[in-house]
Amino acid sequence: MSNKFEKFAATCGFFFKYFISFLFIFFTYNLFPQENIEFQATFNNEATKLNKNYSIRKYHFNIKKLKFYVSNISYYNRKNDEIFTDEKVYLVDLNNPKSLKIKSQINKKSQLYSFDLGLDSVINVSGSLGGALDPIEGMYWAWQSGYINFKIEWESNMCSNDNNQFIFHLGGYKKPYYNKRTVLVKKRHIHRLIFNLNKFLKKINCDRQMIMSPSLKGENISNLIVKSFEFKK
Amino acid sequence: MKVFLKLALFYGIINVFIEESLFNYPEYFPKTKYDFSKNNLSKTKIELGRMLFYDPILSIDSTISCESCHSPYNAFSHTDHRLSHGINDKIGKRNAPPLFNLAWKSSFMRDGAVNHLDMQSLVPITDSLEMGNSLDNLLYKLKKNQKYITMFYEAFGDSTINLDRVLKSISQFELTLISKNSKYDRFRLGEDHFSDQEIRGYELFKKNCSNCHKEPMFTNYKFENNFLDINQVLLDSGRFSITKNSDDFMSFEVPSLRNLSYTYPYMHDGRFSNLFEVLKHYSGPKFNSVSLTEKETIDIISFLLTLNDKEFILNPENKFPVNKLLK
Missing domain, CATH: 1.10.760.10 (Cytochrome c-like domain)
Known part of the structure; x- marks a missing residue:
């Protein structure tokens, strides 16, 4: 008798545990709903892969690295009042497929949202922070304190010299080179944020193939990056 | 709730007391710049930082430590050496500065290139003319070392070894280098x-x-x-x-x-x-x-x-x- 009762109690306990977990997830989701924001890089309208050759007319391009920080995802209502900000920092890395999808806490009343490409000055002067901000991620300038906001490296035969390497490490958190850029997404239900490499590379010339410190050229490239983003459902 | 608040208050007071016993300075010194609330001083972390500071394990070939250019007998500088020394007898570009009273500073290096004490040690660790190491290799070496596994456990309550903990521990030791008895x-x-x-x-x-x-x-x-x-x-x-x-x-x-x-x-x-x-x-x-x-x-x-x-x-x-x- 007691054996049967014990089995019954154990079964009830088992289902009760799952029921509690279900309730917890259900309420958490409704209290703090989340949505995926997906980053993509495209070349000729297809998802870009690292170390693969792509062509635009007579030139070839081979992307070696593409990493950038996304921070300060902010949601606004119809009147453009900010109603919620996700204060997490995300490191998006084409070499890490998991990092391309950001699970951001959303506000259902919002109509549009924005995100920052890069990091603000407070983060840049806060010392060691760990996580996505760990210098081990290769996004920190040790020799001149500050985070690299956007890193893109590729090879191409587009310049008539022996150097086929392009290395752009873009950052800077104080004047005159405040490198963080805000990107506005005008509709909240748009979740695919696409960095169009055709658009970006079309505007790149050969006058400077390396940018590895805050600079005016770096600022111009960052403006071009913002313009190269497209938004799709 | 009241009990929780009392405990939090008690913990805060204890922390202030511990910090004061580990870090004290004369009244005529100005206010410190370092934000201790983000890196609470503790004896075990200071000791870990001291160990890291003196251990050549930080360099690629385990020959150069922080102390190589920052000797305690020279007020943590390198007396009689014009420029700093690195691995394979390489010579750096600057005279190694002394290290003391660092909690009062908000920029580091002779040109102020580094904006926070926690991030300063990244420079010598990765500079090819100094320790020439990579951060991945540094963590790999530390994680293999039983002494460090134990010391990180004692300092942080678990034996996770990551860069954040390494940098903050070195800072802790360096923060305690206070020159105030001249x-x-x-x-x-x-x-x-x-x-x-x-x-x-x-x-x-x-x-x-x-x-x-x-x-x-x-x-x-x-x-x-x-x-x-x-x-x-x-x-x-x-x-x-x-x-x-x-x-x-x-x-x-x-x-x-x-x-x-x-x-x-x-x-x-x-x-x-x-x-x-x-x-x-x-x-x-x-x-x-x-x-x-x-x-x-x-x-x-x-x-x-x-x-x-x-x-x-x-x-x-x-x-x-x-x-x-x-x-």
């Missing part, structure tokens, strides 16, 4: 008195030098151009290389004048080997307002020597952790 400090506290020569030197110092070397830290923490010609081999333009602002050309961090006896040679490239050479430079034609006689020069030097802190350089708590590192 003759000048005793004089300030009314526990000692200056000789007539030292008083004359003090007055001359206040008139001619204290604008940049402000008491009691003996620096204004700014970057100044002291009219040194650019070194034609090193081509080091100082702060200009960071800001790209022409006003900053040949500007370097104003160093503290504490512990000068232990920290020669002087200037960013170690070009002056003694204090007479330094004062001769400041008495030269480029400095119209300063013209010192030989007697005045000696008087000023006699005052500067009151800033030596022997207790600091001999403090056993700052020294090589023989029991742990050589065990």
Whole structure:
């Protein structure tokens, strides 16, 4: 008798545990709903892969690295009042497929949202922070304190010299080179944020193939990056 | 709720008490710049930081430690070496600065390139002319080392070894390097008195030098151009290389004048080997307002020597952790 009762109690306990977990997830989701924001890089309208050759007319391009920080995802209502900000920092890395999808806490009343490409000055002067901000991620300038906001490296035969390497490490958190850029997404239900490499590379010339410190050229490239983003459902 | 609040308050008070016992300084020192709330001092973390500071494991070939260029006997500088040394007998680009009173600083390196103490050690660890290591390799080496697994456990409550913990532990040790027991400090506290020569030197110092070397830290923490010609081999333009602002050309961090006896040679490239050479430079034609006689020069030097802190350089708590590192 007691054996049967014990089995019954154990079964009830088992289902009760799952029921509690279900309730917890259900309420958490409704209290703090989340949505995926997906980053993509495209070349000729297809998802870009690292170390693969792509062509635009007579030139070839081979992307070696593409990493950038996304921070300060902010949601606004119809009147453009900010109603919620996700204060997490995300490191998006084409070499890490998991990092391309950001699970951001959303506000259902919002109509549009924005995100920052890069990091603000407070983060840049806060010392060691760990996580996505760990210098081990290769996004920190040790020799001149500050985070690299956007890193893109590729090879191409587009310049008539022996150097086929392009290395752009873009950052800077104080004047005159405040490198963080805000990107506005005008509709909240748009979740695919696409960095169009055709658009970006079309505007790149050969006058400077390396940018590895805050600079005016770096600022111009960052403006071009913002313009190269497209938004799709 | 009340119990929780009481516990939180109790924890806060205990933390303040512990911190004060590990980090204290005279009342006439200014307020510190380092944010201790983000890196609470603890004995075990300081000890871990000390171990990391003295251990050549930080360099790629395990030959160079922080101490190689920052020896405790030299007030954590490298006496008699113009430029810092690195792996494979490489020579760096600058004179290794002394390390003390770092909690009062908000920028590091001679050109202020580093904006936070926690991030400073990344420079020598990764510089090819210094330790030449990669951060991945550093963590790999530490994670294989049983001594460190134990020490990280003792310091953080688990044995996870990551860069954040490494950097903050090194900071903890460096923060405890406080120079506050010189003759000048005793004089300030009314526990000692200056000789007539030292008083004359003090007055001359206040008139001619204290604008940049402000008491009691003996620096204004700014970057100044002291009219040194650019070194034609090193081509080091100082702060200009960071800001790209022409006003900053040949500007370097104003160093503290504490512990000068232990920290020669002087200037960013170690070009002056003694204090007479330094004062001769400041008495030269480029400095119209300063013209010192030989007697005045000696008087000023006699005052500067009151800033030596022997207790600091001999403090056993700052020294090589023989029991742990050589065990």
